[in-house]
Amino acid sequence: MIIRRTILAAGLAVAALAGTTALASAQEVVKVGIVLPMTGAFQSNGRQMQAAIRTYVAVHGDMAGGRKIELIIRDDASTAEQALRVSQELVTKDKAAILAGFGNTPAALSAAKISARGKIPQIIMVAATASIVDASPYVLRTSWTTPQMAAVIGQWAPEEGDAKTFISIVSDYGPGNDADAAFTKSLEAHGGQVIDHLKVPLANPDFAPFLQHVVEKKPDALFVFVPTGAGAAFMKQFVERGLDKSGIRVVAMADVTDDDILNSMGDPALGVISGGPYSASHDSPQNAAFVAAFEKENNGMRPNMVAVSAWDAIDLIYKTLDKTGGDASGEAFVAAAKGAELDSPRGPVSIDPDTRDIVQNIYMREVKRVEGELYNVEFRTYEAVKDPTH
Template sequence: MTRTPFAALVGVVLALAAMQSGRAQAPDVVQVGLVMPLTGVLGPVGKQAVAGARLYMAQHGDMVAGRKIELIVRDDASVPDNAKRIAQELIVNDKVAILGGGLTPSVLALAPLVTESKTATVVMVSGTSIVTERSPYFVRTSWTHAQQASVLADWAARNGSKRATIIASDWAPGHEAAGVFSASFTAAGGSIDEALKVPLANPDFAPFLQRARDGNPDTLFIFVPASQAAILAKQFVERGLDKSGIKLIGPGDIADDEDLPGMSDAMIGMITAGFYSAAHPSDLNRAYVAAFRKANANVRPNFISVSAYDGMHLIYEALKATGGKTNGDALIEAMKGMAWESPRGPMSIDPKTRDVVHDIYIRKVERVGGELYSVEHETFKAIKDPAKVANK
């Protein structure tokens, strides 16, 4: 017999009700579920996040406020429907009390479910501004594309850039970053010559770079997936744009710490705005990098790893504040306004928007100790998401 939509809805509600009562069955255990991409093209993203979360637990133990923390990791393969199904299974069957969210499409798919079940969810990967507006049970410890793009635009305008061309991948993060950079750069007195959209899959940057060169801007802002940044930088040099006087700039994503060691010297000199670099000069970060590399076959931690590491810190501190209680409303209330020192530097959670507030650094790719790193040269303090600030 075919189930009606109403019957299906009743089934979900009953399952969620069973989940709420079921959470009391194991009072000494708090299960945290991470729904991340662990396979496919974006598998490295999820693996960095899981590694960061596990490192936090290894360093801080698995007991908080008298409760034992258990981490359950599931692969959504970057498919939103998978993420939703997995999250429901985690909440209903595994009695997970807290979720950690990954990519933007997957996190958005979770919004109705976590709102209905009142499950506190820490967004550890997504950088899209609108995410935290989709559920009152979302709190972000990653970053927003708008934070990085707005800071970079302001810096560029103050450092001699007058005319910029944008090359951005044709997907939601690229649209957001390009839009914020354009608005911030023009507000600071600059002008945008052209905004070029590049296909996300198997792009050939050559014609777009040639078109940008023909326009002769003084600055080229790029936003592409980290895995494509090395190709773009190589073609930038091959086409002579590095000798043309055009400055190459972009968000921190394009100089991913996990990828930089395998990139060519074509990356040297690239200016980025980001919230984390493995070269961040603090004792806390040096210890974090050493511990991460030791635990992960000498892989360098990147901005995704520290976002999940901080996500676990937020979960631990919220549980301490609630005395170990996992009520979603109580946990979210405890998370609002929390502040701490991270390997990235000082950070906090905006109590009004539940979004991350942190420093954004202007970095230049340099060779240090024989490896490429993003070396910080300027700091913009306590940056909030500009999209939300503008809407207040």
Template sequence: MTTGLQITRRKTLGLFAAAPLAGWAGKGFAAGATVKIGLVLTMSGPFASSGQIMANAAKLYLETEGKALLGDVPVELVIRDDGGANPDVAKRLVQELVTRDGVQYLGGFQWTPNANAIAPLLNRAKVPCVLFNASGANTTQLSPWYARTAFTHWQVNQPLGEWASGSRGLRRAYLLTTDFAPGHDAEEAFTKGFTNRGGEIVASVKMPIQSPNFVPFLLAAKEKMPDVVFAFHPGGVQASAFMRAYQEIGLRSAGIQLIGPGDLTSDEELPNIGPAALGVITAGQYSMAGDRPNNKLFIEAWKNAYTFSPVRPNYMAAGAYDGMHLICSAIAATGGKADAPAAIEAMKAFRAESPRGPISIDPETRDIIQNIYIREVRQQSGNELANVEIETIPNVRDPWKIAHPL
């Protein structure tokens, strides 16, 4: 298969036992026109490392499992940089990818505002688009051409709230969330789960998305002496800055539990955060520490492919890896032909064993169904910190869609 991708010390592995689409198992495909996949990612600016992680994961899938799935169907990745949360830039890039570059599929999209902005273009162009990370609950309702292999904050944070006030017995919560669409979803979802089990929200405070100083926000939270501080921010480099402030303010020594979605202690940032993260509890769909055969093979393949980079795979890598798997499954199901309706129908039938566990696409919403893991940062052998999975909530659908069907 010709992908036009270069990966250092590539190792071809028969990695993961993906469930084939019904009726397509073992079907061969003749070589034909190259299928172009356009990825819109943040490859510059303060969140460039996240975009690079997703680009690496997408390439890794094509160079390993994708080869076996696609056979002789040639695929080309066309990666474009949106520079961050820039809806106008995202629209321009999608317009160019569709009209100039002739892409047959779209993927990527770290930012919900960017993903939401391109929905009218998808509706006109009828191009399937897989969301690797954008997590706004209503995004997939904006166009029938979306599918999602990421998560929604309702899917992660409502179960976390129920666990915190139910299983953990925490009664009073102080909320700190970044002031943009995913932060609003995180706030509302955690609130619903926490209060459903008898918890009380002491205060809910929004933080700016750009270069926030977390210290005054955490000081104000400490003054209220809640049982728990729930926090959400966009992750990446902000994870280390937040945890430094958390340590400086002394929330843990004051007996206040810090919890939140996986962005708080994302795997790639744990080495930078250091011991400040110990004991922090998060909910998420992926952890490098997950004790699953497919996860161990995924990490081995990542290390073999990217020996030049110290960056570790995280939840964004899982979203991009599985997103490319979903796109390649649709390409296989359509024999590489440009048949968008058939591609979307194939995506609705998708199910696989992923590094994060069993996954499938909900045919009603085109959102992912997946396990949500409650994790605690613990020190493992060699003094390495890890998000250790301590409880599994299986096969979680997006609860926002259940409450807000079309």
């Protein structure tokens, strides 16, 4: 009897230990280090990204793949140096298994060194230079590439718009150069012509001298790319120079008529055509639910394309961990994320299994007043667009 009791007690102890181990495994935390530009030149991106992340967790909770997800947000102050430092700290001190965020190209490229060396999955929420995915085999992107948008605009403009001659005005850094090159190649392949290429300094831009050059050259239209947040300054100076009455049209990248600032741009923005992956007015049940949740969690704030990209980045992380059973190691995570399909508020998106870049619809939109507010109203869809440089 004593022997039987001992065996029974030992069995119960093993069962209890197994149960404890299973519970510990289920509760083991996956830490995601999120590097955002909360201060500095790109802080409007950081604000939208943080708001979207907050909304996603409010809607979906903090569990994926049977494990608790801990999101650790750090400010990179919109600089590559700070992005590198905080990314390193997130991996070495905080033990983050995944890196995400990155509101500009230099920040994304600096962190890619850590991603490549440590085999850390790195999810790009905003940075749009096409070559970023080549910087580490563990980089995945849920935002867009600049050529992905610019090439579609270059196709649409001469075929369906009434503009044949353009002057290109872009911010003088990686994404701006990408935009100018992709737009020019696509436009000229479809019968249009870029008669001049103007590069505006990224820091403290003054568009006045460039717009004066436009007055003298008299193109049919301008192709414009400036970072999110700078579009209001461009349109203000466009109107001050009287170009809104000149017949010269603005055909822009979506950053120029950013949803976050569109209402503050006022009447000068009406009629501006742009191409991009998302509008807050996108007509789908998924987007209606997203906008409602976003506004509820963020004091009525309107989401922009940065917000929807951040939402999709967290969705990709959750769904990939569900596939891997919580395994966040670089090889397993990236293999599971390749080919992933997301039912996004912007429409169907997927991760190209060959390039790890995003495939998505690009919409041509026109700024219109809808129920007293300005929106980018979609009027043409180009489906399943890949980055044209890969």
